[in-house]
Amino acid sequence: MNMAFWLFVIKELKSLARDPKMLIAMVVVPLVLMAIVYGVLGQAVVEQIKQVTKAGYSISVIDMDRGVYAQKFVEYLRSLGVDVNLVEKDVEDKVGIDIQNISTKILFIIPRGFSENISKTIPAHIVTYVKIESLTIGEGGILDVARTYVSQFNSALLKSIARERNIPEQLLSGIVFSDIVGLLKEKIIKNPSIFFSIVTMGSVFIPMIVLLLVVFAAQLVATSIAIEKEEKMFETLLSLPINRMSVIGAKLFTSIFISSIYMLGYSLILFQLFLNQILRTTVLTPAEQMVGLDTLTSFTMPREFTVYLVVNVVGLAIFIVSLSLLLSLFAEDVRTAQAIVGNIVGPTIIVIYLPMFIEASTTETRLAIALIPIANTAFLSKFILLEDYTTSIAAAVSNIVYGLIVFVVLRKIVNSETIFTLKLFRRKRAE
Amino acid sequence: MSQPVVVVENLVKVYQKNIRAVDNISFYVYPGEIFGLIGPNGAGKTTTLRIIATVLQPTQGRVLVYGYDVAKDAAKVRRIISYLPEDAGAYKYLTGLEFLELVAKLYTKDPKKIEEFIEIGIKLSGLGDRLNDKVKTYSKGMLRRLLVAKTLMVKPKVAILDEPTSGLDVVNAVHVRESIKRFAKDVGGTVILSSHNMLEVEYLCDRVAIIHKGRILVVGKPRELMERFEASNLEEVFVKLVWGA
Ligand SMILES: Nc1ncnc2c1ncn2[C@@H]1O[C@H](COP(=O)(O)OP(=O)(O)OP(=O)(O)O)[C@@H](O)[C@H]1O
Numbered sequence: 001m002n003m004a005f006w007l008f009v010i011k012e013l014k015s016l017a018r019d020p021k022m023l024i025a026m027v028v029v030p031l032v033l034m035a036i037v038y039g040v041l042g043q044a045v046v047e048q049i050k051q052v053t054k055a056g057y058s059i060s061v062i063d064m065d066r067g068v069y070a071q072k073f074v075e076y077l078r079s080l081g082v083d084v085n086l087v088e089k090d091v092e093d094k095v096g097i098d099i100q101n102i103s104t105k106i107l108f109i110i111p112r113g114f115s116e117n118i119s120k121t122i123p124a125h126i127v128t129y130v131k132i133e134s135l136t137i138g139e140g141g142i143l144d145v146a147r148t149y150v151s152q153f154n155s156a157l158l159k160s161i162a163r164e165r166n167i168p169e170q171l172l173s174g175i176v177f178s179d180i181v182g183l184l185k186e187k188i189i190k191n192p193s194i195f196f197s198i199v200t201m202g203s204v205f206i207p208m209i210v211l212l213l214v215v216f217a218a219q220l221v222a223t224s225i226a227i228e229k230e231e232k233m234f235e236t237l238l239s240l241p242i243n244r245m246s247v248i249g250a251k252l253f254t255s256i257f258i259s260s261i262y263m264l265g266y267s268l269i270l271f272q273l274f275l276n277q278i279l280r281t282t283v284l285t286p287a288e289q290m291v292g293l294d295t296l297t298s299f300t301m302p303r304e305f306t307v308y309l310v311v312n313v314v315g316l317a318i319f320i321v322s323l324s325l326l327l328s329l330f331a332e333d334v335r336t337a338q339a340i341v342g343n344i345v346g347p348t349i350i351v352i353y354l355p356m357f358i359e360a361s362t363t364e365t366r367l368a369i370a371l372i373p374i375a376n377t378a379f380l381s382k383f384i385l386l387e388d389y390t391t392s393i394a395a396a397v398s399n400i401v402y403g404l405i406v407f408v409v410l411r412k413i414v415n416s417e418t419i420f421t422l423k424l425f426r427r428k429r430a431e
Numbered sequence: 432m433s434q435p436v437v438v439v440e441n442l443v444k445v446y447q448k449n450i451r452a453v454d455n456i457s458f459y460v461y462p463g464e465i466f467g468l469i470g471p472n473g474a475g476k477t478t479t480l481r482i483i484a485t486v487l488q489p490t491q492g493r494v495l496v497y498g499y500d501v502a503k504d505a506a507k508v509r510r511i512i513s514y515l516p517e518d519a520g521a522y523k524y525l526t527g528l529e530f531l532e533l534v535a536k537l538y539t540k541d542p543k544k545i546e547e548f549i550e551i552g553i554k555l556s557g558l559g560d561r562l563n564d565k566v567k568t569y570s571k572g573m574l575r576r577l578l579v580a581k582t583l584m585v586k587p588k589v590a591i592l593d594e595p596t597s598g599l600d601v602v603n604a605v606h607v608r609e610s611i612k613r614f615a616k617d618v619g620g621t622v623i624l625s626s627h628n629m630l631e632v633e634y635l636c637d638r639v640a641i642i643h644k645g646r647i648l649v650v651g652k653p654r655e656l657m658e659r660f661e662a663s664n665l666e667e668v669f670v671k672l673v674w675g676a
């Protein structure tokens with residue numbers, strides 16, 4: 001076991017607990033970043049939802065009921081200005097429908113007995129298929145669009161039934177319900193709300209937490225290197241009978257360790273909110289009632305996801321934090337070091353985070369994204385959902401490779417006099 | 432005379448391709464000696480000490496400490512030296528005692544030695560109860576005393592002290608000088624130091640090298656130099672040499 005390493009870990013922790021400069025790096029910087037990231041994300045999601053809503057103006061309907069209420073539903077949709085494409089389908093045809101050939105994102109299937117149920121005031125269901133293609137964050141909005149059409153039809157119908165039969169509207173609860181099913185390539189996703197929760201988690205929350213963790217650790221490590229210079233211990237350190245890399249290692253370790261704990265707390269709060277939401281959506285989804293369709297395998301997140309994610313995140317942390325450490329070696333004081341990391345690493349990270357709004361449809365685009373740090377974290381869940389394993393592996397491993405490269409450069413600098421003579425960001429001092 | 436423990440031969444250090452901070456100097460330091468490098472600002476004292484302390488590498492020439500080359504065997508050299516940089520500090524948010532403890536543990540794993548080092552450090556610093564306060568609260572003189580203590584307490588074979596008394600008042604300077612003398616006498620350690628203060632050097636050093644513009648002008652015992660240059664103190668020797676040069 002390396003004695004110097006642990007001595008410096010303890011020293012770092014002590015200083016961290018006692019030094020207000022560290023507190024600034026710990027609290028203020030991540031908070032500012034969080035605000036920026038949330039702002040950017042929020043804006044982007046709003047844009048995407050707008051687009052999705054537009055796509056919801058074109059809908060396909062398969063009418064297997066051929067009854068009066070099915071007719072009314074189609075008329076109702078048209079009255080809303082929706083472009084309804086009626087797909088012909090023989091009632092006796094037991095073979096599944098080739099849904100892949102349907103061009104709209106939403107497909108309503110009105111099952112047999114739909115009108116009969118309604119005329120007997122028995123609840124009737126519309127099976128709703130939603131095509132999932134781009135896996136962008138806003139795509140989940142299409143579920144709400146589909147659900148809204150059915151629930152609006154439901155209210156309209158309730159009103160007219162109440163009028164016809166002369167019963168107070170309040171006595172009738174719902175009569176038309178929608179069973180929403182997602183379609184991802186050849187797979188049926190029975191609970192698309194949860195699916196989109198997973199997509200959002202994979203492509204927004206996890207990368208965001210990872211991003212904050214990494215920026216936070218980067219700030220910490222830069223601060224702690226600069227503190228060695230500000231407290232004028234740097235030269236002394238270089239003459240000590242210890243492996244210099246154990247000091248560097250201790251700094252990397254403490255920064256990543258502290259920020260992991262910090263972010264774990266933060267993400268627990270976030271997941272608390274998030275889990276509640278998943279539970280709520282589960283309650284809303286009615287039991288399925290499949291008609292005339294082959295049920296394909298239902299969806300679960302592949303277990304490899306965790307492994308890929310851990311490899312990706314560990315690599316990312318090593319890469320970004322070593323890089324910040326390297327950059328902070330150029331700085332003479334804490335303020336400069338924090339500014340370097342804040343001004344160079346921060347925006348770079350946000351910029352490479354942005355491709356998450358891209359639709360990664362071609363293999364080449366996906367592979368390119370897999371090689372960009374942080375972007376690959378944001379995309380990892382999509383690659384796995386799309387079952388693109390080459391890309392998933394590339395996304396998992398590439399960060400580690402970058403991390404190792406930076407680490408090798410770092411070691412070279414640290415073990416030569418360059419570590420002492422590097423002074424590009426020297427602040428002018430009044431002497 | 433015995434074998435020199437520090438050998439500096441034809442040492443050249445060039446910064447940024449054209450600043451010749453040290454220009455072909457040679458000197459030898461013998462066991463138990465207190466050796467002084469004296470010279471005006473920018474003479475190359477700090478540069479020379481940094482090379483002996485393995486912080487910088489020679490551009491040309493060689494420097495050996497107990498036979499180990501500072502460039503090739505830096506790790507071995509670091510085990511037998513202890514260095515006090517000119518503009519050194521300590522971890523502000525540790526107490527003086529915690530700082531001494533940290534340094535002691537970096538030099539040895541043996542718990543007995545760690546204790547011994549800390550005990551010597553406490554005595555050498557003379558800071559008493561103030562050692563329990565954070566370094567942040569120390570005055571310049573107290574900090575320097577702490578740093579001299581941390582440098583000498585680990586009983587290095589060679590202690591390298593860059594201007595150990597600069598900026599100190601008389602009381603603190605005397606304290607530091609006594610610590611250095613005691614180290615050489617009690618531990619039998621060798622000391623290389625730099626200074627501007629000629630009186631101090633006269634009192635403290637067994638031999639001195641006068642260095643100017645990266646070159647050594649003369650090496651010898653203070654008394655001998657004074658006789659040779661018919662001067663009443665080292666300051667005069669220095670003036671005669673520099674003006675003469
Ligand atoms: N990192 C550096 N880069 C470039 N030049 C340097 C560097 N460090 C020192 N020098 C130059 O080298 C020369 C010798 O400097 P050095 O610090 O060794 O002198 P010194 O004798 O210790 O002076 P002082 O008494 O002021 O401490 C000076 O001209 C100085 O400007």
Ligand SMILES: [Mg+2]
Binds near residue numbers: 477478593
């Ligand atoms: Mg100097």
